[in-house]
Amino acid sequence: MFVEIVLTGLPIDRDEAEDALEAALGPDGGVTGAGSGMGRCHLDVEIEAAALDPVLALDRLRAVLAELGVEACAMLNVSD
Template identity: 60%
Template sequence: MSQITGAGYGMGGCRLDLEIGAGLAPGPAAKRLRAVLTDLGIEECATVNVSD
């Protein structure tokens, strides 16, 4: 299972921390996240950082 683990916002934008579940590969999960951001119309102004 994946879950939101934190979020915040300020003058420079906003941040959403999303933990990808152990059974999910990061690549396909990031691809799905980009699709959701595109559907929302915000992918052009979003930055996705992937880390362990």
């Protein structure tokens, strides 16, 4: 599963969000790309479908974003 996390007005460093997501996913996935510009940034996340249920994976991502206090500025675009 691929998840693009688009963050607008991120109040923390993008690397901090990336590190937190990497730690939360562990061996089940990771951040495979990132970019920024025009007041936004994005993180590309790949999740091993066989390792983690998609609903659980999205819950885990949202929990990390909430813990960082950035869930209000995040939009998740999900594809297979």
